[in-house]
Amino acid sequence: MKKLGKGLMGLAVLCMSIYIFSACGQASAPDSGDGYTLDNIRNYVVGLDEQMELDNGSKKAVTNFDNAATTPALQPVADEVEEELKKYGSIGRGFSPKSDHSTDLYESTRDKVLEFVGADPEKYTVFYVNSTTDGLNKLASALIEKKSDVVLTTRIEHHSNDLPWRESGTVIYAEVDDQGRVMYDEIEKQLKNNKVKYVSVTAASNVTGYVTDVHRVAKLAHKYGAKIIVDGAQIVAHRKFSMIGETEDENIDFFVFSAHKMYSPYGGGAVVGLSDVLMEHMPKFYGGGTIYIVGDDWVEYADAPKSYEAGSPNYPGVVGMGKAIDILQEIGFEDIEEHEKILNRKLVDGLLKIDNSIVYGDSEDLSDRVGVVTFNFSDVNTSLVAEQLSQHYGIATRRGAFCANPYVWRLYGLTDEEVRNFAECSDVNTPGMIRVSFGIYNTEEEVDYLLKVLPDAIKRAKAENEKNFNLANPLY
């Protein structure tokens, strides 16, 4: 990893007047015919040709490289939701053929999810959630019994796999190495030195795309009497994932994922967890749907999964997720993985040829990365570059610290103290990188387009800076 010198990071410049950016066509779906493949999937992505207005008033179809944030809908997923809405009735409670139909589909999708992640229905239960964040919060609320319960996580994590544990228990962290990879010996060291109850790790990073060997972590966790929870937000649409390892001690105990990151943006997601553990606990979410019977001043709660699904269910979310699972499986994860590797390689090689580029993570060995590449340029502010890419070229990226602040600061080489000082400067844009994240429908031609326009976008960003902002430090 090419690192910036500390000098460039100098926090003295941070309190300067800096502009704060708010960083923060329907394909007509032909008959699937021979089935869904990477070669034909662009025909089924909703909105790829939709003409969007740019700042200069012209219209352009967006080249979307922001798939780690959320993915567009697939037309067959949208069609399935629309079709099922015709037969929609209340789930689990009504007496009507529609209610029966919807309840059957809602319940049988649990089996589909179990099969998708290779989990044994005899041992595992699926409960539906709104998103990975929702699922991790529900697990934290259910499993953590007291503040002194220790959760081991890592410094690569998204805030959603960090803050719920900070708020409910005592969190300790395993560090990442110089390239930003999870350090397995650090995980073991922490397990050896602490009485850890749960280890919670991401299966793939939303910043560098690194894939964690979660089965190796499971083996370590189990060796020291802990259980393992896996944040699957960035793996489900990218790699074949199985909760079952080569040996029983490598099995994953809990797996959490969001459907909107797998081409079904209707909310929805799932937690797959050990039934016996789920049955022993309940999240602090109460109300309709969670009970067996209620008296004047007593309650008997239902078993999991009902006890984890307070309130009326998000039926379109479940229907869409089920269809998205079918399509991803039909395309095949081997092809998806191969495709992402080609796009990653092309982009990283192209970026490294641009003057003053900084590509985060290991840019030589890309074999353990899903389709995510993050970068900066040491001579231009990347907020301005991302803005130019969006508004001049219709290219969607993400710019910021990607809800994984502690990890991003490490990749920058910033200490916690430096970040604290920086946080005190209220008029400063937060440090950030540009992230390109690939979906199944992105092409090599799209990567070529990005690489072709980047030098011009950088030039425009520099001119914009001189004219309007005078940003002293390209990073902020």
Ligand SMILES: Cc1ncc(COP(=O)(O)O)c(C=O)c1O
């Ligand atoms: C690794 C990781 N975990 C968790 C989340 C949270 O997912 P959601 O926003 O769907 O709750 C994300 C979202 O980007 C993520 O990338």
